Amino acid sequence: MIAITGANGQLGQLVVKSLTSKINASEIVALVRNKAQAAELDALGVTIREADYDDTASYVKALEGVEKVLLISSNAIGRRTAQHKNVIDAAKSVGVKQLVYTSLLKADTSPMLLSEEHKETEKLLAESGLATTILRNGWYIENYTDNLAASLEYGVLTGAANEGVISAATRQDYAEAAANVLTQTGHENKTYELAGDVGFTLEQLAEQASAVTGKPLAPRFIGQSDFASFLTQVGLPEGFAAMLADSEYRITQGWLEDNSKTLSKLLGRPTTALATVLKARFN
Known part of the structure; x- marks a missing residue:
């Protein structure tokens, strides 16, 4: 079992x-x-x-x-x-x-x-x-798309990742990979770095979201401490906000970018594209 x-x-x-x-x-x-x-x-x-x-x-x-x-x-x-x-x-x-x-x-x-x-x-x-x-x-695409409606309402996507690449995939992608590992042999005592096939920056996220919804959306880049303050203002606990702001800053250093395509290999298919998620979310 x-x-x-x-x-x-x-x-x-x-x-x-x-x-x-x-x-x-x-x-x-x-x-x-x-x-x-x-x-x-x-x-x-x-x-x-x-x-x-x-x-x-x-x-x-x-x-x-x-x-x-x-x-x-x-x-x-x-x-x-x-x-x-x-x-x-x-x-x-x-x-x-x-x-x-x-x-x-x-x-x-x-x-x-x-x-x-x-x-x-x-x-x-x-x-x-x-x-x-x-x-x-790696990061879930839903970390961004689930909260994008408010950004689209104001026309501004606030973040601290600047031009850092986010190799995100969907929860479904990660879930299917886990199910494959659990039902297959040969994965014992291995470590897999898992991420989306095609990464994106916050600017690219804003561009694609705008294209899908027809609403203008511009990225607004702020510093790590200012982003932590922004997150507390929208309701997140201070400690958690600081941790997420740290993660956003680390994106600028490449810590959430991965080009190995290990996730798609475990899936036996490409990972779900950002545009696909946006269309499903907003169309």
Whole structure:
């Protein structure tokens, strides 16, 4: 059986759905904190089990009979390493054969603040004795397109990435790649740098969004600290805003650019183009 942590999240749900097209639903375990909120997963016919990242014992129980686990990184920034350790320890105790982890692009060398807990988790995995696969996911295209409506309303796309290239892909792309790794052999003890085939700058994003919607959209580049302030003004917590502003600044240094096309190789197809996502979102 294959278990997916955080299965009720945006990426988790897509992985579970992708898996159902490859293996029988009875072989899939969706791990969630609250079964009552997993109706969409339940409708797929998969097994639903409750497990909490903060509770190792809950994972020991939930992973009974499981051979492979996809550990989707927690969204509790600042507590993720401890939470991931709980899952790793539980997987070891019940004899899981392979643990796949969603990390961050270039996590081992990246100076991004977001990379720190991924580095720590990758170290825990290396020391675990388990067969592991590291999926170092780049940025989601949806990080930009999901919040683009407000920018289009005002005609301004504010950011700190300047002319840095963002090799983003869709959540669906990353989800399908994870499902492929989980259902294929030969991926044990490998690390994959995953990103979109064709990167884009914020200026190119603005141009394509304007072309698709017919609305003028101009990029407005500001400094890292000003961008952090901007994000807090639109409602993000101060700490998280600072972390995202740091990520935007690191884009200018190339830390979210990757030309390996490893993701498309795992998919067996090209990654989804930015224009395709924009058309689906706004047409």
